[in-house]
Amino acid sequence: MTSRQRRKYAPRLPREQRREQLLDAAMAALADCELHELSMEAVAEAAGVGKPVLYTAFGTRGELVDALLHREHERGVEQVLAAMPDDLTILGATNAYAATVKAFLAAALDNPTRWRLILTVPDSAPREYRDALRKARSSIVLQAELLAKAGIALEPHLEGLDPALLGHTMLSFAEMLGRLAVSEPDTYPRERLEAYAVAALKLLGAKG
Template sequence: MTSTAAPGKRPYAPRMAPDQRREQLLDTALEIINTAGVAAVSVDAVARAAGVTRPVVYGQFSDANHILRDLLRREGDRALAQVTATLPADLTDADPVDTFTRVASGFFTAVVTNPQRWRSILLPVDGMPPPVRTYKQQAEAAIRARFAEVTRWFLRDHPDAEAIDVDLLAHLLLTAMQEGGRLVLNDPETHPPDRLTAMARFLVEAFFHRIR
């Protein structure tokens, strides 16, 4: 005799280990962000999209802000790993133009390869809840610090190195990359990674040519 769910009742979701369930719910929230925006993420919305009950979601997260914070932390850590992987571990014999070109190429390729991840990261900061906004700002500060560190290495023997505002340069570099990421997400045919990388190389070449 076949067992059927009572009319009007949602079938039980398949059981999962807590870690697997957590990842499933975060993946679901990421899909919601990509289809309806960050404001659409709620406990109800995640439960419906994942095919589970609200208590299942509450078993992992306290509220929507908790979901968004953990999602951005997960995706941000993965994104940061993608970016830092483009920087050479040893800068001793590295060329500054080639180094930053590889960073730009790796970044834009990562955006195209993982559009859902990067769409969630490149959303406007003002549209995010305060805890999520704070974490995003901290992650961006870490990337800027790394860019500044690498730039200072390449400028270490320049006689006017102290007069160059490296921190502002790193800020502008990250801002340009983020805007390029949005361009490739919104219109990859008009703004493919190769086009954006070529412009990044041009700007870096112009900077290092200017300070020689």
């Protein structure tokens, strides 16, 4: 078989659809390697296309990585915000906090490759991506602070807690558990992390 016969021909797709396909392929390739090890060859292979198709959509590896990080970051933020409750009155503050952490863990384990990129920011990540992460985290902290304020108003025994610090604490706690979930799943399976989250947050809700 000649090299011409072996060449991969990909069906024509609209540019944005092709880019999404290639970003999906990059995520698939990242399941088996770290971001700094991701090669254009691996992405093309995962997508089932030739490298010319890949380079037509993304002129450089840096362009592909930048697009990938920003897409997954946006999707991750959407997952976090969707997990945060609007009403604490049904479950109570501490039960709602525990449910939120459990929902976050479920989201992280549903797509561990995405959350490794977000929670263990690679050294090779562009500065603009790091800046975007910090900005998004600040907005989530503000939402967590609003939840903390609502919980404190609902449960008077929490009155002595600083809502801003409680918001930071809840987010850092969830991030820590998520990081363990996606980085060391054998040592810290979901059930272990969820049980710890519930027990730890019960201490917060314990009346003095």
